[in-house]
Amino acid sequence: MRTVHILGAGPAGAAAAIAARSEGCAVTLIEKSRLPRHKVCGEFLSPEVCRLLEQLGVWQEFLRAAPAPIHRLALRFGARSRQYKLPGCAYGLSRYRFDRLLVDQAIALKTVLKTGGAPDGAPAPSASAEPPAATVLATGRNAMAPPGDRLFGFKAHFRGSAEDAIELFFFAGSYVGVSPIENGLTNVCGVAPEPLLRSHDFQIDGLLDACAPLTERLSPLSRTMQWLTVGPLVLGSRWDHEPDERVYPAGDVLGFIDPFAGTGILNALLTGRMAGLAAAQGLSSQAYLQQCRRLLAKPFRTAALIRTALAKGWAERLAPLIPASWLFRRTRPVVS
Secondary structure (H helix, E strand, O other): OOEEEEEOOOHHHHHHHHHHHHOOOEEEEEEOOOOOOOOOOOOEEOOOHHHHHHHOOOHHHHHHOOOEEEEEEEEEEOOEEEEEEEEEEEEEOOHHHHHHHHHHHHHHOOOEEEEOOOOOOOOOOOOOOOOOOEEEEOOOOOOOOOOOOOEEEEEEEEEOOOOOEEEEEEEOOEEEEEEEOHHHEEEEEEEEEHHHHHHOOOOHHHHHOOOHHHHHHHOOOEEOOOOEEEEEEOOEEOOOOOOOOOEEEOHHHOEEOOHHHOOHHHHHHHHHHHHHHHHHHOOOHHHHHHHHHHHHHHHHHHHHHHHHHHHOOOHHHHHHHOOHHHHHHHOOOOOO
16 A cells, blocks of 8 residues: 655645545645644635535535635725626635645545644655655745745734625735635735835734725724734745655645735645645656646746736736636636
8 A cells, every 4th residue: 555644734735635545545644733723815715626625525515614605806906996707606715614624534534644743854764565655745835035025924804794706905015805704704815025014013904004995995894813924925836846756745835826816725725636646646756746837837927927017017007908707717727
């Protein structure tokens, strides 16, 4: 029996565990932190996620968690706004609930879960006639960035009247997403450059007050938790390197796509499942990374172009000219 060690129990790691167990492997899932826990995340699940959740065997459990349906996208640049209908129903569900749902499925399939360790390397292989253990790296964002123009993420939940839209507010080199999740809550999650955060003493409420439309949008809501922050964030892909034999990076370890694309969880589930299957079937790490590159190169390139347009102030002028359906397709991998 093949053995697969998975480092990190977020969506990518849990999806890898489920996939490897479906191939009959012995799977150990290692997580250094307690589960479940809140994480800085847009908590937006793109419509393509539905098929993946079916493949992972958690679709019905996902629906029982009562995720908030999301049908619209609203882009807000200062006083101007554009609204679009999404090509399918998306969902909002907190990472606290979503991560637990996936890990529970992995455990139900007899994955061994170990928490409290340090998932920064694979366990030492044992002397055995069995094939050597494979390792899936799903430890999240781990790239370093020099001080200065670094980006940081932040998130909190709010209670109040929820919309059925994902709303993105762009201002001062920052953006904030506002979208519904389960139990009538609204997730507010954003990304801002370090100098701007420092000018507000890293007080997120003060930063948000700098955007009048966002302040108006949040005024009827009340925050239910302390702000969570994470960073620095390093955007872009990291699959163009010589792979280690029998090591399969997945999720944000492969690269961190701009959060405004709304595909972070989708990419994590997709590459996690691919990594679990590749490790279980003995596919070479190089061949696996080539699959990831073919799947994700276009979305990462498109997100980088949008990031450039935002930085140069072009986005407000270009937004009315670009069909929403085209933009949506370009920022998403094709899920088969």
